[in-house]
Amino acid sequence: MLPLPPLTAQADRLVALGVHxxxxxxxxxxxxxxxxxxxxDGALLVVRAPASRLAPLVQREGRRGFVVADMTDVDAFAPIEQAALPDGPVYLLDGPDRGDELTNWSPDEALPEITGRGRTPLTLTEGLHWLLQRPEALERNRCFMTIGSRLRRPDGRLDARTPALWLSNGTGRDGRDRRGAPKLGWCWAGNRHTWLGFASAAGRVPAGLVQAGASPTSAVSG
Known part of the structure; x- marks a missing residue:
């Protein structure tokens, strides 16, 4: 997987796409x-922005990203406690990883494993930012979930859906024209998939308040 561009180049890319x-x-x-x-090195520049607006900006091999038809509430998915965000509209995500070694784990199983390693699960917005910079992070049969974002019901419990990013097969409601397009969808929290890893990162730091070489702040304390 290719390394991330320098942060200044990432900013230029986001500006060109209108993410700012x-x-x-x-x-x-x-x-x-x-x-x-x-x-x-290895840091991702992230801007707080709605996932529904970011997904169509992702392009891979000429195919534009999209949100599945039955996820109209995608922007209501928010960071969980284990993926708390720094203050401010812009921050850095250190060391994003696709989590291929966790394929065929369920989200319920993967979360304690990720945090037990001292890492934090990627949020949906972070996963989309990663793809804006490196769409190659999605490969056929090597895609990832972003379980740092969940939807909380009015009764306080978490919705059973967990967001994920993968490549469409062009079947069903996706349509043949979307075969190979980056797809923002969901899976059940208790289900396993052999083609979905669990993206995680070393930590998050506020942008504009960091110095080169500073240690990342924990997502839980951030």
Whole structure:
């Protein structure tokens, strides 16, 4: 898997796609946040923005990303406690990994394993940002879930759906024209899939408040 571009190049990419506007930022504000972080190998620049607006910006081999038809509430999926976000509209995600070794685990099984390793599960927005920079992170039969985002019901319990990002087969309601397109969908929290890993990261830090080489803050304490 290819390394991430420098943070300043990531900012330029997000500005070209108009992602800064989704968070009410100017191009200069986003670029300054990236520049202030200095060199930080393996870090992903993330802007708080609705998943429904980010998904169509993802493109892989000429195919544009989309949200499945039965996930109209996608923007209501929010970070869980184990994926708490830093303050501010922009932050850095250190060391994203697809989690291939956790394929055929269920989300319920994978979450304690990820946190037990001192890592944090990726949120849906973070997974989409990763694909905006590196769409190659999605491969046929090697895709990933973003269990850092869940929907909480009015009674306080978590909805059983867990979001995931994979490549469409072009069947059913997806349509043949979407074969191979990046797909934002969901799976049940208790189910296992041989083609879905569990994306995680080393931690998160606020953009604009970091110094090169600083240690990432824990997602739980952040």
């Amino acid at each position: 506007e989704l968070a009410g930022l100017t191009p200069a504000e986003l670029c300054d946040a990236a520049a202030s972080a200095g060199p930080r």
